[in-house]
Amino acid sequence: MSEKWYKEGLRFHCTGCGKCCTGSPGYVWVSDSEVKEISQFLQISFEECIKKYTRKVVGRLSLLEDYLSYDCVFLKDKNCQIYSTRPKQCRKFPWWLENLKTKKDWEEEAIRCEGINHVDAPLISFGEIEKQVDS
Ligand code: SF4
Ligand code: SF4
Known part of the structure; x- marks a missing residue:
């Protein structure tokens, strides 16, 4: 199996801006x-x-x-308003398969989510990302 492009980990830290909960039509x-x-x-x-x-x-x-x-x-x-019981789809963001398929997908999501590649964001390890994806 080929190595995943994010094997060195990715930077993410949620700033709480709330933009992923609004802005364009979608399904939760x-x-x-x-x-x-x-x-x-x-x-x-x-x-x-x-x-x-x-x-x-x-x-x-x-x-x-x-x-x-x-x-x-x-x-x-x-x-x-339901943060502690928010649905799994919300908990897993931004670790969705569609955001991780390619580096380009990740960078495109970063346009919508300021926490992705944020300057203060910690490096999330490959293992931790995979755990989130599979959760
Ligand atoms: S858009 Fe990103 S940084 Fe903003 S609340 Fe959603 S996950 Fe957090
Ligand atoms: S349920 Fe999910 S999409 Fe709705 S406000 Fe909460 S985190 Fe955002």
Whole structure:
């Protein structure tokens, strides 16, 4: 198997700018168990959580977003209101396969996410990145 281009690790540190939770249309996929966790966190029923915060897209559930700003339904004042129970997709960012396919993909994501290659960012080791990708 050929060596991955990021074998020396990559620099990333989240600045909390909130831009990955807004700005362009997209999907934040949530499983039933994630909805359950979010509903428990918000102290509402599973059904209410589905109704208030999700939409169905080709048979799957995605969080709602504002149709003008594209803010995620849980983004408020640049902060995630469910941070401790945010979905796996959010937890894994930016360690998504699509961002790591090539160096160019990583650099392109860095245009949207200021934490990627940030000047103060620590070097995340190859092993740690792979762990995140597989989580
Ligand atoms: S865009 Fe990047 S730096 Fe900004 S909140 Fe998202 S992950 Fe953090
Ligand atoms: S759930 Fe939180 S971290 Fe995920 S997109 Fe929405 S606001 Fe951002």
